[in-house]
Amino acid sequence: MEAFGLLLHGFAVLLTWKTLLLMMVGLVLGIFVGVLPGLGGPNGVAILLPLTFTMDPTSAIVMLSCIYWGALFGGAITSILFNIPGEAWSVATTFDGYPMAQQGKAAEALTAAFTSSFIGSLVAVLLITFLAPMISSFALKFGPPEFFAVYLLTFCSFVGLGREAKHKTVISMSLGLLLAGVGMDTVSGQLRMTFGSAELLRGINFLVAVIGLFGISEILITMEERLALRGHAAGISLRVVLSVWKDLPKYWVTLLRSSVIGCWLGITPGGAIAASFMGYNLAKRFSKDQESFGKGRIEGVFAPETAAHASGTSALLPMLALGIPGSGTAAILLGGLMVWGLNPGPLLFVEHKDFVWGLIASMYLGNVVGLVLVLTTVPIFASILRVPFAAVAPMIVVSCAIGAYAIQNAMFDIWLMLGFGVVGYVFKKIGIPLAPFTLALVLGSRAEDAFRLSMIGSGGDMKVFWSNGLVGSITTLAIVLLFWPVIDRAFVGAARLLRPAKA
Amino acid sequence: MSNTELEIVVDDPTAPEDNSPAVVSTGVVDIVVSLLLLALAVVLGWDNWRTGASWDSTGPQPGYFPFYLSVILGAASLYGLGTAFVSRREAVETFVTRAQLRRVMAVFVPTFLFCLATQYLGLYVASFLLIAGFMRLVGKIALWKSLLTAFIFTAAMFVTFDIAFDVIMPKGPLEAAFGY
Numbered sequence: 001m002e003a004f005g006l007l008l009h010g011f012a013v014l015l016t017w018k019t020l021l022l023m024m025v026g027l028v029l030g031i032f033v034g035v036l037p038g039l040g041g042p043n044g045v046a047i048l049l050p051l052t053f054t055m056d057p058t059s060a061i062v063m064l065s066c067i068y069w070g071a072l073f074g075g076a077i078t079s080i081l082f083n084i085p086g087e088a089w090s091v092a093t094t095f096d097g098y099p100m101a102q103q104g105k106a107a108e109a110l111t112a113a114f115t116s117s118f119i120g121s122l123v124a125v126l127l128i129t130f131l132a133p134m135i136s137s138f139a140l141k142f143g144p145p146e147f148f149a150v151y152l153l154t155f156c157s158f159v160g161l162g163r164e165a166k167h168k169t170v171i172s173m174s175l176g177l178l179l180a181g182v183g184m185d186t187v188s189g190q191l192r193m194t195f196g197s198a199e200l201l202r203g204i205n206f207l208v209a210v211i212g213l214f215g216i217s218e219i220l221i222t223m224e225e226r227l228a229l230r231g232h233a234a235g236i237s238l239r240v241v242l243s244v245w246k247d248l249p250k251y252w253v254t255l256l257r258s259s260v261i262g263c264w265l266g267i268t269p270g271g272a273i274a275a276s277f278m279g280y281n282l283a284k285r286f287s288k289d290q291e292s293f294g295k296g297r298i299e300g301v302f303a304p305e306t307a308a309h310a311s312g313t314s315a316l317l318p319m320l321a322l323g324i325p326g327s328g329t330a331a332i333l334l335g336g337l338m339v340w341g342l343n344p345g346p347l348l349f350v351e352h353k354d355f356v357w358g359l360i361a362s363m364y365l366g367n368v369v370g371l372v373l374v375l376t377t378v379p380i381f382a383s384i385l386r387v388p389f390a391a392v393a394p395m396i397v398v399s400c401a402i403g404a405y406a407i408q409n410a411m412f413d414i415w416l417m418l419g420f421g422v423v424g425y426v427f428k429k430i431g432i433p434l435a436p437f438t439l440a441l442v443l444g445s446r447a448e449d450a451f452r453l454s455m456i457g458s459g460g461d462m463k464v465f466w467s468n469g470l471v472g473s474i475t476t477l478a479i480v481l482l483f484w485p486v487i488d489r490a491f492v493g494a495a496r497l498l499r500p501a502k503a
Numbered sequence: 504m505s506n507t508e509l510e511i512v513v514d515d516p517t518a519p520e521d522n523s524p525a526v527v528s529t530g531v532v533d534i535v536v537s538l539l540l541l542a543l544a545v546v547l548g549w550d551n552w553r554t555g556a557s558w559d560s561t562g563p564q565p566g567y568f569p570f571y572l573s574v575i576l577g578a579a580s581l582y583g584l585g586t587a588f589v590s591r592r593e594a595v596e597t598f599v600t601r602a603q604l605r606r607v608m609a610v611f612v613p614t615f616l617f618c619l620a621t622q623y624l625g626l627y628v629a630s631f632l633l634i635a636g637f638m639r640l641v642g643k644i645a646l647w648k649s650l651l652t653a654f655i656f657t658a659a660m661f662v663t664f665d666i667a668f669d670v671i672m673p674k675g676p677l678e679a680a681f682g683y
Contacts, residue, residue, distance in 0.1 A: 054669050167582045171540060174576040178547055178569055185565040192565055193550050216614065223610050224519065224603040230512045386513060390642020391634070395656055397614050398630040401621065402660065406670045414618050421614075425607075429598060430533050448568045456562040 003133055010357030014365060019062055022055075023362065026063040027370050030070015035077055035381050036392055042328040042438075043214040044071050046207055047399045049336055050406030057340040058355050062362040064336060065316075068329055069121070069366045072312055073374045074381065076113040076305060081106060081382055082231035089308040092280040096293065096300025103296050107236045110378055111244040112301040116255065118371045120309035123259040124266065125363045128317045132349070132360075135321040139346035144453035145464045149474035151447040153481065154324050157268060158436045160484035168432045176437040179204045180444020187452055199412040206335045206441045208404045208413045209420050213434055214328075215400040216421025219393055221428060235379045244298075251302050254283045258303045262310025266326055267317055279307025313363065319344060320356060324443065328435050331442045339407070519602035526604050529596040533587040540580040548573030609641050625675030631657045 014020075033044030045067055052060035075090040080097035093113060100109035142150075155173055162169045182193045183203030194200040248255075258279035265275040283303035284293045293300050315326030316333070323345030325331035337344045342352060349356055374381075404417040427434060458464035466472040480487065551566035551573060558564065599607070613633055620629035634653035638644045664670040665683070674683060 050670050051663070051668055165586075167579045167586070170579040171576060171583065174572045174579065175540070175543075178572050178576060181569045181572075188565045190554060190565045192554055192569060193547055195550065219610055220607050223606045224599070388513075388638075388642055388644065389515075390644060391638050391652055393610060394613070394617075394634040394637040397610075397617060398626075398633060398656070398660065401618070401626065401630075402664060402670075402672060405626065405672060406664070409671065411622055411673060414621060418614065418618055422611075426532065426536060430529060430536060432536075451568060452563055460558055460562055 003129055006133075006353065006357045007129060007361060010354075010359075010361030011365070013058060013354055013358045014062065014361050019059060019362075020369075022059055022063045023066045023366055023369055024373070026066030027070040027073075027366065027373055030067035030072075031074040031077075031374060031377075031381055032070070032384065033067065034071035034074020035384050036396075042210065042332055043218060044068075045329055045332045045336075046210045047215055047396075047403040049207060049332070049339070050403050052336070053339065053406060057337075057342060057352075058358040060336070060340060061333070061355065061359050062366070064333060065359065065362055066366045066370070068312075068333070069363075069370045070374075072117060072121075072309055073114060073370055076117065077110065077374075077378060077381055078385070080109045080113060080301070082385065084231075089276040089304075089312070092276040092304035092308075093301060095280065095304075096295070096297050099294070099296035100298070100301065101232045105296065106232045107240040108244055108298065109296075109301050111236055111241050111375065112298050113305045114371055114374050115244065115248065116258075116302045116306040117309040118367050119255055120259055120262055120306035120311075121313040121363070121367045124263050124310045124313035124317075125360065125367070127263050127314055128320070128363070129360055132317055132321045132356075135317075136346040136349040139322055140350070142346070144450045144457060145467065145471045146474065148447060148450035148454055149465060149471050149478065150322060150324060151443055151450060153474055153478040154439065154443070155436075155447075156478040156482035158439065160481040161268075162433065162436070164431060164433045166485070168430075169436050172427070172432050172434065173436040173440045176440025177444045177447070179209070180206075180441050181448065186445060186449060199410070202408060202410070204416065204441075205407050205413065206438075207332070207339075207407050208416050209441055210332055210335070210438060211400050211404050212417035212420025213424035213427075213437070215396065215403075216417060217424030217428060219396055220421065220425045222389070223393070231382070231385070236375050241375060247298075251299055253286075254299055254303050255306050257282060257286075258306035259310045262307035262312075263314045265307075266311030266314030268326070275311035276304040276308040280304040316363075320348065320359070321346060323348075323446070325439065328438050331438050335442055519600065519606055523600035523602035525597040525599070526601050527598045529598045530587055530590065532598045534584060537580045537584040537587060541577055541584065544573045544577035544580060548577065613637050613641070621673060623675060625678055626672040627657050627661055628675055628677050630660065 029048060030044060033048075045064055048067055049064065052063055055063070075085065076093055076097070078084045079090040079093040080101050083094050083098040085091040085094055097109045097113060100106065139146075158173065159166060159169045178193070180203075182200055183191070184201065185192050191201070258275075261279050261282070262275045265278070280300060280303045283299055284290055287293065287299065312327065312329070315330045317326070319325040319330045319334050323334070323343075325334045334344050342348060342355065400417060401414050404413045405411070407413065424434060427437075454464050458467075464471075465475045548570055551570035554566035555564035556566040556570035558567070613636065617629050617633040620632060624632075631653045634656055635649045638649035638652060639646055642649075661672075664672060
């Protein structure tokens with residue numbers, strides 16, 4: 001039980017007044033960000049990242065991950081009370097959450113949502129606690145070819161398994177990888193794609209792009225819509241909380257099923273949205289009373305929220321153990337790690353034990369504190385929505401600009417952020433997904449280095465990616481996933497050919 | 504189901520009308536974006552070719568990886584261009600209506616001016632101008648409320664970043680006059 005001992009040590013690192021205070025600040029900011037229209041988990045973390053630049057890494061990651069938990073909790077508030085999903089993965093929560101609020105059971109729905117978020121994250125954190133050290137010690141044996149194969153697997157699974165048009169995913173990904181290469185080449189020291197511009201020498205910073213792509217573009221998109229809203233105000237009393245909790249054991253199958261789905265989809269890239277819908281649909285399919293779903297059934301809140309949070313949390317597992325983020329927000333946290341001079345990946349568990357276990361312990365503590373905080377302060381946060389958007393929008397713009405500037409102290413980055421804001425707006429509207437772009441931008445130079453190092457090691461022989469069982473199977477799996485839609489269709493076609501008589 | 508418990512109602516008087524005419528269709532934007540991406544792929548591909556996109560004694564040259572990525576980007580945008588021409592459904596879909604565009608511009612233009620002002624006046628003065636101006640002119644909020652909110656927010660940002668967290672923002676003549 002080495003993990004357990006290290007975890008206790010992590011708690012010891014955390015239990016200081018300063019850290020607990022930062023945790024509360026992070027959670028409050030996160031809920032704030034989750035409730036406000038035009039902001040969400042990834043934007044919130046990206047914009048608030050500069051606040052943490054001068055902190056020590058452990059305090060910084062505690063605060064950032066708490067912003068993330070807070071944003072996850074905050075999304076549920078607007079989904080249930082106002083029928084406005086703050087994030088794509090809260091969409092499934094509105095199906096039954098909003099009808100419950102309409103029936104005057106808003107408090108029950110909110111309690112159910114917060115409790116199930118808590119359970120989902122808890123299961124995922126348990127998974128991280130015991131699995132991450134194992135995966136990372138296994139990954140310590142990885143050489144450049146293995147790492148490149150894992151990166152390839154990540155990219156290919158996005159293309160093959162994503163729901164968007166394939167060529168649009170490819171465009172988004174190759175653009176991200178290209179922009180990651182702008183500036184000084186790390187291997188040879190030569191300049192690439194700078195076109196003589198001194199500003200481009202530094203390269204295009206990942207966080208600047210993210211702030212523009214998500215923050216600025218989200219404001220532009222929000223403005224297009226009617227911003228009027230009608231909703232319920234709700235306070236949660238202790239009696240309601242206890243009565244919902246008393247019923248919890250009845251739904252253990254739903255909770256367990258959603259947690260497993262969430263953990264599984266969270267580890268594979270891009271899963272949180274799919275997880276929440278899948279959790280909801282499976283709960284509906286296995287229910288004896290399918291008709292009552294969508295009309296305010298508490299199970300319809302439990303299922304998607306548990307799955308979404310389990311996947312949002314377990315997305316951090318591949319980030320910590322392999323240095324590969326499983327979600328957009330995880331990618332931004334990864335960008336943060338690099339700013340603090342930490343190199344994400346298996347070595348993190350060896351070289352920065354305090355940091356890793358502090359982070360994992362903060363996941364436990366942050367969720368407990370978050371649950372209590374959110375249950376007691378819902379009415380305050382719901383009323384934030386009364387603040388007119390005309391006041392909120394310029395403040396978000398200013399925060400974005402501060403965030404973009406602080407990363408490299410460059411005025412050019414503010415202009416870059418504005419440019420990415422327009423790009424993000426157009427891309428979102430024509431259906432080019434932004435998540436692969438983000439992932440490619442943060443992993444680009446690492447993937448390229450891994451490729452070139454393995455090429456140098458093998459003397460330019462591509463066979464190195466099939467040189468042993470491990471790297472060979474990862475590479476093959478990557479290629480299978482890339483062509484998954486074609487293979488899938490071939491299977492269906494073959495099956496049809498085999499039994500033509502029945503059809 | 505009673506709706507008597509509706510307690511929070513926020514109106515949006517300047518909301519875009521639903522029947523506003525379309526400015527441009529999604530199909531056209533799709534084609535324009537594909538063309539721009541194609542052009543970008545060609546420029547980047549050419550630049551990487553110039554840097555060297557083949558193999559030398561030590562392995563791939565610096566331009567190798569990005570060169571082939573430009574090829575992939577170019578191919579994907581060509582494919583996108585093809586499907587955009589073929590697809591009928593997206594061709595008629597509205598990309599943005601006139602009323603929506605007006606609202607988007609109401610945010611974009613002030614944001615652009617804010618970036619410009621940051622360059623010459625420093626971030627804090629620009630931030631004060633943006634918030635006060637936006638609340639007053641776009642949000643039609645009372646002048647004193649706008650000025651007060653803008654001042655409090657800007658001051659809070661200054662204290663948080665420049666003083667408490669030591670994250671230094673660009674400054675202009677006003678801060679210089681106060682000795683920062």
